[in-house]
Amino acid sequence: MNDRRKIGTVLLAGLVVLSAMVIFATPAVAEEYDPWATDPTLDDPSLFLYIEGSTYNPSTSGDTWIAESWINPVAFSHGATYTDYVDVVADNTQNYAEDPYFFVWFKDNTLISSITVGQAQLFLNGTDQGPWGDVARTWTTNIGCTDCPCANQFTDSTSSSCSNQPLDPNPGKHQGQTGYWVRIRIGNVPAVPDKSYGNPEDGDFDPTKLQSYVRVPVEYTLTSDTAKDLTTLIIHYDAHNNEAQSCYQSSTKNSHDASSYYVPEFSTIAIPVAAVLGLLFFFNYRKHRRND
Secondary structure, three states, rough: HHHHHHHHHHHHHHHHHHHHHHHHHHHOOOOOOOOOOOOOOOOOOOEEEEEEEEOOOOOOOOHHHHHHOEEEOOOOEEEOEEEEEEEEEEEEEOOOOOOOOEEEEEOOOOHHHEEEOOEEEEEEEEEEEEEEEEOOEEEEEEOOOOOOOOEEEEEOOOOOOOOOOOOOOHHHOOOOOOOEEEEEEOOOOOOOOOOOOOOOHHHHHHHHHHOOEEEEEEEEEEEEOOOHHHHHHHHEEEEEEEEEOOOOOOOOEEEEEEEEOHHHHHHHHHHHHHHHHHHHHHHHHHHHHHOO
């Protein structure tokens, strides 16, 4: 009888071990990535902005406005039109950004004739999902137009808007500064499935690994008035998630904004350099003639 009990005990123990092996050996089903998942216990996602082809170059311009920013140096010319493609990323693997505003900021409205923010495109896992958010819209300077029906004028951040909700000039309130701006809704920005694109602060950022984002085309035409100094022009991009104190303010943490700013055209640099080299050659030639 004891032998039977021993055999039974051994068989039972073996069955338990075998069951455990089967359970733990069964591969776990991977949870499918949901770009629109939300976790109310988490903070709102930071909004990461990147201009295609730009360089992360914080604080080197001497302008605190574009600190922590992707810099796109542009050889601005009077009357010319330029296009930036700005990718907006919700830097959080679990929370998407809910229909944020995309902003274009600038300090001097007399340097820009018009700005067109095209309709955004949604990218999921690198695949273009098509148009997203509001349709394209164009703003012009409309200098001297202060009436609210002038809906396409640039907005002065220090004055009341058509909603009578002035933007607080405190940069801590809206991640910008006093100046002028235009804005548009760009639709929900999907959460990123992982951080494989790297960290720009560590120097390992790879834009080709941005899996999920919203791309916004911005076209701007500069003033044709050659008396205007374009060296002071900065086009700054920002995005705000949830509105807080007013319709133009945000409590969302932002990181790595994007800016295009002026760099001298090649001819502007080349001509003075050529002149200096020419003078050096001339004086060197005269020196040799005296020695002869």
